[in-house]
Amino acid sequence: MTRLSRRTALKTGAAIGAASLAMPAIASEPAGKLTSFPLSQVRLKPSRFLTAQETNQRYLLSLEPDRLLHNFRAGAGLQPKGEVYGGWEKAGIAGHSLGHYLSAVSLMWAQTGQPEFKRRAAYIVEELAACQAANGDGYAGGTTVERGGKTVDGKVVYEEIRAGKIDTSGGLNAGWVPIYTYHKVLAGALDAHALCDDPKALAVAIGLADYLGRMFEALDTAQVQTVLRIEHGGIVESFAELHARTGQARWLDLARRVQHEDIVAPLAEGRDDLAGKHANTQIPKLIGEARLYETGGDARAAKAAMFFWETVVDDHSYVIGGNSEFEHFGPPRKLSTRLGQQTCECCNSYNMLKLTRHLYAWSGEARYFDLYERAHLNHILSQQDPDTGMFTYFSPLASGYARGHSTPTDSFWCCVGTGMENYSKLGDSIFWRDGDGVRVNLYYPSTLDWTEKGLKLEIDTDFPYDDQVSLTVTKARSATTVSLRIPGWCAKPSVKVNGRVRATTPKNGYVALTLRAGDEVTLTLPMSLRTEAMPDDPDLIAFLSGPLVLAADLGPAEQPWDSFDPVVIDAAGAPPLVPVAGPQRFTLAEHGRPQGLQLRPYFEQHHNRTAVYFRRLTPARWASVEPALVAEAKARADIRDRTVDIIRFGEQQPEVDHNLKASAGTQDTGNLTVRSRILNKGSIAFEMATAPGPLTLQVTYDGSARNKDFRVLVEGQEVAHETLAGERTATLNVKTYALPQALTDGRSKVTVRFEMAANQWAAVFEARLFKQAEART
Template identity: 45%
Template sequence: MKANRREWLAGVAALAVCAVPFKGLAAIAPRIPLRAKPLPLTDVRLRPSDYATAVEVNIAYLLSLSPDRFLHNFRKYAGLEPKAPIYGGWESDTIAGHTLGHYITALVLGWQQTGNAECRRRADYIVDELALCQAQRKDGYIGALGRKTKDGQIVDGEQIFPEVMKGQIKSGGFDLNGSWSPLYTVHKYFAGLLDVHGAWGNAKALTVVTGLAGYFETVFAALNDAQMQELLGCEYGGLNDSYAELYARTGDARWLAVAERIYDKRVLDPLVAQEDKLSNFHANTQVPKLIGLARIHELTGKDDPGRAARFFFDRVTQHHSYVIGGNADREYFFEPDTVALHLTESTCEHCNSYNMLKLTRHLYGWQPDGALFDYYERAHLNHVMSAQNPANAGFTYMTPMMSGAPRGYSQPDEDAFWCCVGSGMESHAKHGDSIYWEGDDTLFVNLYIPSEAQWKAKGVGLTLDTEYPFKPDIKLTIDAVKQGAFSLALRIPGWANGRFGLSVNGAPVSVTPANGYAVVTRRWKKGDVVALSLPLDLRLESAPGAPDVVAVVRGPMVMAADLGPSEMDWTGVEPAMVGEDPLAAFAPIVSDRPRYRTQNIIRPANLAFVPFYSQYERRSAVYFKRFSESAWKTEEAAFLAEQARQKDLAARSIDIMHLGEMQPERDHALTSELSYPASYRGRNGRDARSGGYFEFNMKVKPGPLLLQATYWGGERKRSFDIMVDNVKLATQSLDNDKPGKFLDVDYPIPEALTKGKTSVKVRFVPHDRSSAGPVFGVRLFTAKPATAA
């Protein structure tokens, strides 16, 4: 880290030397602190804006939920009578309890952000209940997670951990001895309890989390290194982060030792070595591991964890992310710079961005750099804000980048407690937590969100008024000040290209930005007003690795073509952008929000462009393949034919199974023996070995149907049967049939197999001493009339 500090200081010095006076005003040579921390959330209050609305809607949702329903399994498995029935959805599966951890943290954040006393009361109540459950169990363990038995019953999942201690570890990546990502769930309890303790010093919360930490310290101590790595092959969330934080709170070195042992070598060693091998890894499984490494770096000063965290951040944000700041397709990282190949209906899991913003905060605290908040702002505004529907407090799981795909929001009156519902509870309780940061005598303003703040270290109170990012003007007013001399650092986004206007009390100020900031140093007094204006011009941004695939951006805000309401089927073809100077064809529409109408630039028809995040119940197009007029004439027929083919296939599809991916496999009730996830050429799949199988449900409807399976065409020789409701549909042999390409094979389904049914079971069974697949997806769709016979 010493070299980085020298480079940082040299960069700041060079920028200061290059500062040039402007019309007689002295240029300011800023000094940027090397460390920073956010102002406490309790010292920031939001003023009216979409962000404040999101917090208000979210807290109302939090208070509509029942702590006792979340606590049902905790009490039941501790031998206590539950006080309320359990919630459904994921909370009635073996991952039960994960939502309670998020819920505790969201209550803490809600109290910090708004002062809502009921949020604090509920958090303390939950801690009391968990302490009671822990006392009843007597071994330090608390938990609601379950374990599914062979007959389909769910029982107390605690019984898997004595098995693990004996070296009995069976996992396919998200399951561990019959439980769904149990250490991931345990991490949520840890995090929630630590947050309650950190917010207002609830000592009982620290006692409970210390007991829980001791229980798992014993579990891990029973494993040799190879067994520990086998265990860590199953998703464990940010458990390393929690143990590191427990060390920070208590000073007990045993917790740091556990934190450092929770280290998945397969994923993390390449990142330490500065190698991007992220493709085909489940994205949100990895991000928390790097947050944990960042915390370990902060506590120990060791270079490797910090180096891995920085490298990971750079690779994800620069080479694996979409224009809205989200990442991953169907939850998985893909090959670097292939975003344009992954514009699907299942992009941008919210949990990924929730965790990437956490990681950004760590990196920023080490070395304040405006570029980090350029990313933070992009993801916060365009992804996080799009992931909550303010009309009903619902949350998205994925935010689709495929043109015409609707967003799917959870319904608060349903038991949809996905992981992204939990992270959504947290994200929308804390929109003030990264606006202001302090470092030495500098106050950084990183997000231009209407708010009031108290910088208690300097006795400063200030108000930020703005309609940014809709309008360019930002005003900061000093409402109170005790120690008047300090620096105010205003982030100048990279997309502004150095263009901005700055004044103090109406007088222009000339400043050369340093590390992404315009810094004004003076002796401030009450009533001083700083005005900043940022250019909000339209521009095109290419998808990484695909210069001919572009999105439209205005300042930090992604603009989307409006394709109509979600409740109406979208029957158009994917729009393209044609012309030599596309932006010249965007004409503004008079509105309180930025809106544009295109003229003769979008094919097949003109469209209105609006802020992407606000398309809650509308269909959008974000990315556009770009053509010159001459190229379009050549490509139009083929382009439209391919779009029509894909649309026809989508329209005829009844059900799609993405094998090797966590949520689709659970949604389709996959069961298997001797079967494992696989990844080839950027696609995930599943195989089965001799003596095993994999089977899953698929929807059907009356009439002639086809089942399509996708294979890698270059497979070595293998053969297997495909069964539908235990009747053999086909025998498939693979033997290097289509080298270098994926292979789609269609199998007609006899109508007798589906007559009178709404679903069937599809099973892949390898022949003796062979294997089935890997299969990279199964689609069930209606046959065209011409092929019905």
């Protein structure tokens, strides 16, 4: 069994030297020389990929565009035609789902050719145009915001900003990422134009961009940069895309104007300042930089995009190809202490794969698709519940956790939106055009119909469960070069054409074949087993078979995992996995603890608790730590079972969910997670769910903070006057406060408040409300 680092596997390939470690040189021409074939020319064949696509089709058709359009019509003074959906669609971010949905149905039309999806896209475009006409200025939006204790149309935020009133202390003028949401709608209109050939969609997109552009044009440079502190999606990409489609210089000027310098400048200089930053806020900015390079030739933008990709892939990504814990980047190459229930937000991989496509188009380096394949198979394909079509938000990589999924009508998280898109374009990166030739980058059962060239290719395979891929030229007017990607993980590929063995020494990661009508190619990609260690801990390892990350099956999601994190007993070298019955099924046999662990692909374990990373121990070390691990697991299970509610500070979604209000505070980066730091007689208040019986509030503070002065109140009653007295430590300081039962009885939730004395601060990581332990006699 081979031991490889991810850096080695992705950048050099396993034993075949597929790619250079150097970043690709910036192309002399802005436009990439490689392009993926349009979705309309690619069809999926019967397989797990087609099944996933069809599951998503059913979900898309179950949604009602009029319900997604509710706020748009209401804000424009028009009568809504459907009730608003629940979840985020009832919150200030409402409207983002419509943008994603418009993109998804446009993609699905291109991918399947089913007319209903095109009809729905056209209907939404018409409705957006009606809202723009009613507003009279190009605006159409679904966001809302509170003003004077009332919920009003979010357009007020843009008008305030245009007038120079900008407040980023709690969202953007108290709005929940309004420009982010606006971008989703703009991107949806652009997709409808490109994929459905709808000229009205371009007119809608121009109207949307014009309204937002006039807001930015009314601000000076400092004001623009202040606005950009708040998550704003891929607005640079959309402005650059409009320049490409219209040729109008204004859109290129706007794309350059809304580059977020705090992020772009360090990256362009080759500096990684990502620690502590919200991950998915940043990735779309760099997609925008890539598009800006393609449309405007901005070399700095290309440098920033390439360095960001290298940095995230090499220094911030987990074995499944995803990144972030609690939605944030941490210190580079420090991942072993950042394994939790909320690793790998799915939106991040959606956007990283978009960025990967841009960079691959510039250089054609196969290593980009080593990353694409890994993240697509192990992360993107893990997102959808195959039974219901619902989507995950996070992919938990800590041992003993299971994925959670959205509901059909009461979630509408960001990852629901990107999930709808992910499963509407499963065929978009299989085949790429390379001049007059074809590159095959993913081995998914599919058909390419290159109508202009009179070429038709078919892929048949059970990859990644089988290592054999069949490619047939079913139609061709003339000989064509077809280049097959040899994955970096494959050391000994073999190729046969019409049954005859061909040379398989890859050049730049590809084997190029000259094929004619009727030729049949058999590509064999043997999948060796290997381990991959954490970059900061060589004894915390994951197992892979070919492109697949393997995970231990720890039982059904509804059954808690009460044991310790699984470990591997390794007396001499890398421990072997033993194959068992079934494709990509293995066991650790006597090498695993607990014994009898079964491993299979992570992505397919939709309803199971899993273990992805394993601590590697010698027999002697295992004997010494076993008692402590067992005791720790028991204590962890006890506090988990008694927990009623928990909030982690400094994370956008938990703070929104708990209705957190801060009079003063900043976010900062600690050694373990992102924290909220309260400053200068500041205060924060948040809501927590309760349960019958006596409860305890547990608060986790920064261990380095001592001799402070603040009050902890519940429902307005002081439960602690905290000083954090004692010696400073480099670890966390956990305090517990038993609550009077009268404060919680009869309430479904309580308001917790921290009030700081003048010129005092304290860093708070987490608050947890749990049931007090039953007395034992």
